[in-house]
Amino acid sequence: MKYIFIILSILLLAVAPFFGQIEITLSKINDLASIDYKLFWDLRLPRVVVAFFTGALLGLSGLIFQSLFRNPMSTPFTLGVASGATLGTAFAIVFGLVSYIAFFGFAGALLTIVILFGITSRLKAFETSTLLLVGIALSFFYSAALMILFYISDETQSYEIVRFTMGSLDVVGFNSTTPIIVVALLLLILALNYKKDLKLLLTSYENAFLKGVEVKRVNTVLLISVSIAIGVAVSITGPIGFVGLIVPHILKAIYKVSADKLLVPTFFYSGIFLVLCDLISRNLGTNSDVPIGVVTSFLGGPFFIYLLVGRKRA
Amino acid sequence: MIQLTNFTNTILTDIDFYIEDGENLIILGSNGAGKSTLAKVLCGITNSDSLTIFNKKSMELSAKERAEFINYIPPKLEMFDEYISLREYLELSKLYSTLSIEDVLELLDLKALEHKPCISLSSGEQQLTMLASSILHNAKLTIFDEPTANLDPKKTLKVSKILLSDKIQNRIIITHDLNLAYKLGYKILYMENGKIEFFDNNRKFFEDSNLKKFFGSSLKRLDNYFVVNL
Numbered sequence: 001m002k003y004i005f006i007i008l009s010i011l012l013l014a015v016a017p018f019f020g021q022i023e024i025t026l027s028k029i030n031d032l033a034s035i036d037y038k039l040f041w042d043l044r045l046p047r048v049v050v051a052f053f054t055g056a057l058l059g060l061s062g063l064i065f066q067s068l069f070r071n072p073m074s075t076p077f078t079l080g081v082a083s084g085a086t087l088g089t090a091f092a093i094v095f096g097l098v099s100y101i102a103f104f105g106f107a108g109a110l111l112t113i114v115i116l117f118g119i120t121s122r123l124k125a126f127e128t129s130t131l132l133l134v135g136i137a138l139s140f141f142y143s144a145a146l147m148i149l150f151y152i153s154d155e156t157q158s159y160e161i162v163r164f165t166m167g168s169l170d171v172v173g174f175n176s177t178t179p180i181i182v183v184a185l186l187l188l189i190l191a192l193n194y195k196k197d198l199k200l201l202l203t204s205y206e207n208a209f210l211k212g213v214e215v216k217r218v219n220t221v222l223l224i225s226v227s228i229a230i231g232v233a234v235s236i237t238g239p240i241g242f243v244g245l246i247v248p249h250i251l252k253a254i255y256k257v258s259a260d261k262l263l264v265p266t267f268f269y270s271g272i273f274l275v276l277c278d279l280i281s282r283n284l285g286t287n288s289d290v291p292i293g294v295v296t297s298f299l300g301g302p303f304f305i306y307l308l309v310g311r312k313r314a
Numbered sequence: 315m316i317q318l319t320n321f322t323n324t325i326l327t328d329i330d331f332y333i334e335d336g337e338n339l340i341i342l343g344s345n346g347a348g349k350s351t352l353a354k355v356l357c358g359i360t361n362s363d364s365l366t367i368f369n370k371k372s373m374e375l376s377a378k379e380r381a382e383f384i385n386y387i388p389p390k391l392e393m394f395d396e397y398i399s400l401r402e403y404l405e406l407s408k409l410y411s412t413l414s415i416e417d418v419l420e421l422l423d424l425k426a427l428e429h430k431p432c433i434s435l436s437s438g439e440q441q442l443t444m445l446a447s448s449i450l451h452n453a454k455l456t457i458f459d460e461p462t463a464n465l466d467p468k469k470t471l472k473v474s475k476i477l478l479s480d481k482i483q484n485r486i487i488i489t490h491d492l493n494l495a496y497k498l499g500y501k502i503l504y505m506e507n508g509k510i511e512f513f514d515n516n517r518k519f520f521e522d523s524n525l526k527k528f529f530g531s532s533l534k535r536l537d538n539y540f541v542v543n544l
Contacts, residue, residue: 196406203393203394203406204394207392210359210385210386211451212377212378258395
């Protein structure tokens with residue numbers, strides 16, 4: 001069963017660049033003079049690559065947050081980290097700091113983590129329900145702030161912000177894909193490095209402490225790394241919700257293993273999931289691409305509920 | 315081996331005692347007396363600068379040193395992840411023991427359960443799992459918080475024998491089981507309302523005058539067995 005999924009996924013990766021509004025002929029992609037060549041190498045393939053690594057990064061971030069914050073609902077999105085990054089990015093757009101967009105996205109994400117950390121250190125332990133509520137409150141606050149930015153921005157800027165908040169995987173050329181690939185791979189390597197500590201944290205914080213894990217340090221390193229990664233991802237693609245929430249859950253329901261063993265599968269299948277969603281968004285036959293966030297939520301939402309209900313019954 | 319000087323927090327008042335190298339201890343006391351709170355201070359989960367372990371300030375220990383020196387086995391197994399199996403849990407616990415996981419599974423009759431997720435084990439099985447983990451961890455000093463609660467008589471006997479054996483280096487045992495406390499024969503620390511009321515050798519604690527003082531008429535002695543006076 002697992003192997004069938006892997007083969008199907010690789011097949012999907014292979015065919016994904018060929019579908020879109022304009023058809024590409026396989027025989028022409030190496031013909032330098034053809035439009036197919038440009039379309040394939042400058043647009044389609046980079047787009048699939050960005051979709052894969054963005055999805056992978058979002059999924060892995062979600063899994064790490066769910067493990068550390070002890071709550072199946074906590075992802076960089078539900079806790080407001082992604083909204084922080086969005087606000088930072090919008091800020092950069094409105095104040096003409098577009099060349100520092102990644103930095104502002106990262107700053108917004110990091111600021112949110114600092115606030116969340118400040119609050120958790122006041123609580124006795126990681127009281128996740130409180131944290132989740134704080135995350136929601138922060139998200140509301142950020143959307144209000146985003147409204148103010150809309151209000152003071154001119155028409156082009158508002159349009160840019162709107163398009164940005166819908167999430168988009170439009171990229172041109174391979175150079176623009178580098179940051180997301182690097183960040184996603186670094187996050188995966190880091191997570192794998194902390195695999196054993198992570199597993200001990202999955203038993204209980206006290207047990208991890210007694211077994212010699214520096215709980216605070218591991219938490220800080222992982223959460224800050226995730227925030228940096230999310231900041232970078234959001235500044236490139238805009239906020240794409242739901243991947244980080246559902247893919248880890250779906251895999252947990254299928255694999256039935258502890259979260260530390262899901263690091264690589266989550267990375268891989270979150271990537272595949274976003275490639276699939278993007279493929280759908282590009283091929284719905286509408287005049288322009290349906291925003292990717294719409295597709296992830298439309299596909300993921302019902303499936304997620306189906307899984308939850310199904311598991312309760314079993 | 316371990317020393318706590320004038321420790322006070324919201325639950326504990328003026329706790330001051332030390333245990334010499336190679337000495338074991340039993341902590342007794344009524345529900346809510348502060349036994350588990352004290353245990354958490356001793357193992358470092360609750361931070362304190364008045365704790366010295368093996369002649370080192372507890373705050374100055376590295377995470378690794380702490381794990382080598384001291385371990386705490388809580389009354390209930392805490393487990394967040396729903397799929398970590400008994401065997402995986404033991405793999406995580408193997409630190410300083412020369413025994414293999416197989417040996418310990420055999421010793422505690424847990425072989426048949428090894429692939430079951432920890433959260434699906436019964437409370438007694440979880441208790442045995444934690445004992446197994448303490449053997450594999452093999453810290454210099456292990457604090458057991460009610461290691462025989464939730465166990466049937468056969469398992470209580472088995473666990474008691476292991477607690478007495480050299481598979482554990484030094485131990486502090488928190489319990490309500492006076493028979494176990496009497497049989498083990500270790501020094502006794504008795505707590506009430508966050509204070510130490512008694513700290514001396516075993517036989518002295520079990521003198522009739524002390525039993526009357528601490529347990530009143532609720533306890534009856536029959537041939538050096540202690541039963542609740544129902």
